[in-house]
Amino acid sequence: MSFHFSTIAQYHQQLLAGTTSCTAAVQHYTQRIAQFKHLNAFTQVYDTEALAAAAQLDAQRDSTQPLPPLYGVVVGIKDVLNYSGHQVSAGSHMLRHYTATYTATAVQRLLQAGAIVMGMCNCDEFAMGSTNENSAYGPVLNAADNSKVSGGSSGGSAVAVQAGLCMVSLGSDTGGSVRQPADFCGVVGLKPTYGRISRYGLIAYASSFDQVGIFATNVADAGLVLQCIAGPDALDGTCSPLPMPQLSTALPAAQPTYRFAYLEPTLSLPGLDPHIKTTIQTYFAQLQAQGHVVDAVPFNLLDYIVPTYYVLTTAEASSNLGRYDGVRFGHRASGPFKNLTDYYLQNRSQGFGPEVKRRIMLGSFVLSAGFYDAYFTKAQQVRQLICQQTHTILSSYDAILMPVSPTTAFGLGEKMADPIAMYLADIYTVFANLAGLPAMALPLFTHANGMPFGIQVLTNAWKELLLHQISMTLLPEKTVK
Numbered sequence: 001m002s003f004h005f006s007t008i009a010q011y012h013q014q015l016l017a018g019t020t021s022c023t024a025a026v027q028h029y030t031q032r033i034a035q036f037k038h039l040n041a042f043t044q045v046y047d048t049e050a051l052a053a054a055a056q057l058d059a060q061r062d063s064t065q066p067l068p069p070l071y072g073v074v075v076g077i078k079d080v081l082n083y084s085g086h087q088v089s090a091g092s093h094m095l096r097h098y099t100a101t102y103t104a105t106a107v108q109r110l111l112q113a114g115a116i117v118m119g120m121c122n123c124d125e126f127a128m129g130s131t132n133e134n135s136a137y138g139p140v141l142n143a144a145d146n147s148k149v150s151g152g153s154s155g156g157s158a159v160a161v162q163a164g165l166c167m168v169s170l171g172s173d174t175g176g177s178v179r180q181p182a183d184f185c186g187v188v189g190l191k192p193t194y195g196r197i198s199r200y201g202l203i204a205y206a207s208s209f210d211q212v213g214i215f216a217t218n219v220a221d222a223g224l225v226l227q228c229i230a231g232p233d234a235l236d237g238t239c240s241p242l243p244m245p246q247l248s249t250a251l252p253a254a255q256p257t258y259r260f261a262y263l264e265p266t267l268s269l270p271g272l273d274p275h276i277k278t279t280i281q282t283y284f285a286q287l288q289a290q291g292h293v294v295d296a297v298p299f300n301l302l303d304y305i306v307p308t309y310y311v312l313t314t315a316e317a318s319s320n321l322g323r324y325d326g327v328r329f330g331h332r333a334s335g336p337f338k339n340l341t342d343y344y345l346q347n348r349s350q351g352f353g354p355e356v357k358r359r360i361m362l363g364s365f366v367l368s369a370g371f372y373d374a375y376f377t378k379a380q381q382v383r384q385l386i387c388q389q390t391h392t393i394l395s396s397y398d399a400i401l402m403p404v405s406p407t408t409a410f411g412l413g414e415k416m417a418d419p420i421a422m423y424l425a426d427i428y429t430v431f432a433n434l435a436g437l438p439a440m441a442l443p444l445f446t447h448a449n450g451m452p453f454g455i456q457v458l459t460n461a462w463k464e465l466l467l468h469q470i471s472m473t474l475l476p477e478k479t480v481k
């Protein structure tokens, strides 16, 4: 039986027509994962298990009933999502031999909707990074150009979709870790509103920022996955009780027009690649010609958003990562140990990589008695200001448009020696996490250097339906062939 993936809807049509099967799909991906092993997208591949799940789905199909929404959909999940009985390591030596004892709500809901988990996707250690080069498993290569990074931290999940190693994948987005690798790889990346998808079972980086996100080759598939995994969850107190609205993949008959804003300083940023800048300016003019409003709006906080993000997330990380001491969780050094402090010291020094250590130190510093008000409290205040200004803008516009990243994918190793340059490149993505807003990266363009890039659409909190409609309008087609 043949298999070719286009969209989940088309796959389901083929299943119903009997021209393909879940088994054929899993065999196809197993073969491709082996063929593209050098990309290093997966840390674990569950081929035998996936094949058994596919065979069961094929055998049990009741042709009188509609297919469950993610029936036979082959997914990859980021190595920060617990999946009972499977190793989950957050890309870290610290958890290299840790087996999950329960399943994250997002993964549980994928399975309930009929999905088949193909494997765990590589990522930066504890989701800290923008290139996937901080992983204990080594970097993920960009399938469009193997000398370039995948982006991060969900680099494996992005490349798994880009290279056709699964149909859709899950990542996590604390400051852009879904949208930025999606941009670097030319796929769709969705970060929902903070609290839209349960974080239960997601290994924490910075709890007031973390959200599960979705990679897909097209907007409709991202929406379908969101629909299945979003919504209230008693197991996560920060997950909203609001029900997830019904997303329709049907485009309205008449082309809708929207009111878009862009933050004026985002396009005058000195570090913004000139080709990306002019492409986006031309695109805005095209949108206006189609009847949309695209207005520049003032925003005086852009310079503060990266520092605010790094003060707050490192503070939260230093607290969240306290549990990896070798007693409760994590790597145990072989000793000898002088005392308990030395035991912790050796476990943590050996278990964590350099970027995670840097962030724990930075976070401990901004939370320390002498500096708490100057850094942590101040950053909380700036976060409030960002939320207020954004709210004001979105009370008179449907969405904010902005670049996803100032450049296309970096070369491997290019930014590793300069963490500040790496952090500054997060300028366009951390904004949505600071404000808790939903945002979608749409891979609309190809750079003169041959690499993909796109734009980001942000709407007000809980407006995933509007975000979906706008994204379907701007990108009605599938992107990865």
Ligand code: GLN
Pocket (backbone or CB within 6 Å): 127, 128, 129, 130, 152, 153, 172, 173, 174, 175, 176, 177, 178, 205, 313, 426
């Ligand atoms: N690049 C950002 C960071 O390093 C984003 C990480 C994320 O979203 N998990 O913190």
